[in-house]
Amino acid sequence: MPRHARVLPAGVPVHIVQRGHNREPCFFADRDYLRYLDHLKEFATQFDCAVHAYCLMTNHVHLLLTPRGAESATLLMKHLGQRYVQYVNRCYSRTGTLWEGRFRSFLIQSDVYLLTCYRYLELNPVRAGMVEHPRDYRWSSYRNNAEGYRSELLVPHDQYLAIGVGDLERRSGYRAFFLEPLSNDVVQEIRGAVQPVRAGSDPCFTANP
DSSP, X not given: OOOOOOOOOTTOOEEEEEEBGGGOOSOOSHHHHHHHXXXXXXXXXXXXXXXXXXXXXXXXXXXXXXXXXXXXXHXXXXXXHHHHHHHHHHHTTOOSOOBOSSOEEEEEOOGGGHHHHHHHHHTHHHHTTSOSSGGGOTTXXXXXXXXXXXXXXXXXXXXXXXXXXXXXXXXXXXXXXXXXXXOHHHHHHHHHTTSOOOTTOOOSEEEEO
């Protein structure tokens, strides 16, 4: 039986995570990351999603975006996943799935947590011990958001724009957020959003399995 399309509220930012099957790699060379980002831009435009931040890790993907339609994010991830799997299977002479089931999504219910989610995504390579500073990791949006590297993919969220007046002040303020790592409590709170929401809870991040 086909699955019903997942509906995510239009205009509400969402943190999306998609992992490789059995936590195996889904990127194997620089060209793969570049191809994924090309497809992400294509389908974000086609399905009307504003991408604010991203981090492509070796075996999983984090995206922070705002869908402008109820099915925008679902259609984006469906077509992006299919197109990228076709590319990988063709390039590496493989067959079968690449992803671990459906993507997971977390609605960001509080503006307070939006910039925290930016930081969580872009600090992933630092927490993983891959780099010492997020600017050293090529496959995230940090250098775009913090240092002004040009991107045709990213659309700044209003909370990001409110950091400062003008690009220089805004980027300086954004970099200041990264002077200290996220606390373990915040990291665990975000990671915990992957679990089903229990009755009576009032999370800032709401899981959509």
